[in-house]
Amino acid sequence: MNIAALVLLSIVGFCISLTPLQYKGYKVYRVIPKTFGQLVALRNLESEGLYDFWREVSSLHEGVDVMVPPNLTKYFKNYLENFNLDGQVFIEDVHKLIHKERSNPRAFSPRHDWKRYQTLDELNDWLQSLPALYPGIVETVVGGISYESRKILGVHVSYKSGNKAVFLEGGIHAREWIAPATVTFILNELLTSSDPSVRSVAQSRDWYIFPCINPDGYEYTQIDPDGNRNWGYEWMQGGSNNNSCSDNYAGSAPFSEIESLSLSQYIDSISANLEVYLSFHSYSQLLLIPFGHQGLEVPKNNEELHYIGNKAMNALAKRYGIKYKVGNVPDTIYVASGSSTDWVAANYKIRLVYTFELRDTGKYGFLLPEEQIIPTGQETLDAVVSMIKQIK
Template sequence: MRGYINAFDVVVVFSILSLALALDHQPLEDPTLDPHHQSAKSYSGYKVIRADVPLAQVPMIEALEESLDVEVTARIPKGRMLTIDVLAAPEAESKVLQVLKYFDMEYEEIIHDLQDMIQEEIYEEIENFDLRSQHQMTWDNYHSFEVMHKYLQYLEEQYPHLITLIEIGKSSENRSLVVAQVSSGTNQPAIWIDGGLHAREWVSPTTALYIIRQLVEKYEQNEAMVTMFDWYILPIANPDGYEYTRHYDRMWRKTRSKHFGENSRCVGVDPNRNFEFKWLQGGSSSYPCSDVYAGPYASSEPETVAISEFLMERKDQLMVYLSFHSYTQVWLMPWAYISDLPKNLHDLEEVANASATAMKKHNNTEFTVGTVTKLMYKASGSSVDYAYGPVGIPFAYAIELRDLGQYGFLLPKNQILPTAVETFDGMKVLAREVYKKLPKYRKHSSSNAELITSEETTELGTASDETSPS
């Protein structure tokens, strides 16, 4: 395998891409496109190819994304190599293989036909549900935004002393951005969790909702977690994109904002490149059709504005920021825009490693801990950098949940609950470990700190015993 790049390599790759580049420069407006009458996008013939790539050659592969119907959907660290998953359209497959073969890279096809997997995954919305039930939420299926929202409303009605719903804004398509505040009412240091920032990562909203469920419906078992911290949880940070994946394009990643008119070919912004910190300084794109389009300007999206303002308003209370994503099973720390290490790296690693160890107990699911730039890629304008930088939250992480690529974004329904359970195990330990470090990061410890005994904090580290949804 060739581990270097010379000028001739660049010429070869450029020649492979030249035709695609010429075809790529199309107008953003398409007067024949009616966005209100769409059919679902088919991924028939799309393949996912996994390749082991020397770090020096990663830019060559990433160049394919700008010119072909190709996306690098995952980057998995492997020593001095990077294992990447490349989603390739039928017409792009041969060009991708040309580049891989030219550089003598090892590769394999891990998904032969993406549409076949999508067909297997298609949800069955419950129609004849028990009318006596006040919600339809379960953890053996992927549910609509409406079902998840109604579940939150149900919890607030049943447990008003524990949970309060806060609408922090509206999406581009006027869906509510609702944060669940779980609190004992004593204004403790706080933990923030968001899910679904990227639309196609379906397991992240369900996992965030499961954590709310455990804190509220299973409060007696998890009282210490709510006594030590207030929890602010936004299960679906990109509801428009999420609903779009359910009906039109399962692999959609971005928001659904229309900055170039109703008939634009290029819709939406990557919300995780749109935060107002080091915006568009690498690892993002200014091209509106790109999946990592950073937006016409920082904080152009109502979703990122709502999150940013909420975090900033509570900057003195927030101690932890967590953003759930999928996939690759990595626990990521700042920085994302630069390879510099965070100033409190040791504490960040201690908490992450302890939490990742807890997440392994149930199903032996292993997570790798490291900075975003070390384990994945550069990504400016990210939520984790915004939380850690301008807001000043000392423990800021992005967690890529299951799996390692066998199913990728199309994680089967039978893995929803195991993913949620192991993640909650990690949250127990995270709460305990951060709580122990509070005196170092706060001038005054919480007023009721003496209520939490060492026995109770030890109990936080025990694994959940739940094995089935309810």
């Protein structure tokens, strides 16, 4: 099923977008399974498709975040009671948080200043303005095309020839607004920062930066197979769904969606020079290392990835004390096959491949307030600088 059809399904069914008027009375519960029977019960509830699982069911003693609409609250509580599951309200009012996530009216700030979440048009206008501001250093590039014929727009930053390259991608999940905001923050710092460490890292690599690789979805959430399950390595080998109304629907086949297919072709065209590939998501404060599918496969340099990743997360924590957990995907979050990072790690000799799950750990979840955009960008830049310095 194509993305346009899924968007229609999300309007008439329960696949959701973050439209404020639809979320009065919605709450998010955190449920922690303590027995195998409770774990199975939660997985069965997830498979029903009645609720939006913000955090998927993974393992014993790991919290599961579930958004519950008011008309299903009684059924949900009865279900928990039947299996002796303890569900605590983690977000009392989703409707209020949606308004808080976008607290600053657009008319107050026409500039790209990271005090609010940008629309897709604003984001793309800013990207297209950069070559004129940094001639000979920045060029806009098109990494692919969306189902609705939007460009997957990015930039190539190069201070000198002969550099190895870093690839940054964000926004594959439409409602994770902090990801494009963080990627654009990092890009801006690579161009404007006077910090010697940032300047050294910026000039030591070429940078291919795509803040929003799911433009249709991002546009839709601001006024659905899961693109991160649709890539062609170990597709549908755990943590993916063949239900087209599921949040982790993997598509009808590997690269069935034009976004993942066209972007993969662009990545292939520049792969010979790639040294680092970083994907940005939210939420949970994790640094994830391939691979995500069922089984025990890990990258050949798994030990190095843990070492560099842990040092980078120590650097991230120094600024605001925010703690991240580092590990391979199944051990750290849950089985999730068919991701962009797995595909890149399996197909190319790229030294560092990571997925960031950005702030927070669930207080706001996908609805991170705008005042946290800049702090998130700052600490994440610290981590990226640490990574590049370690492999220099």
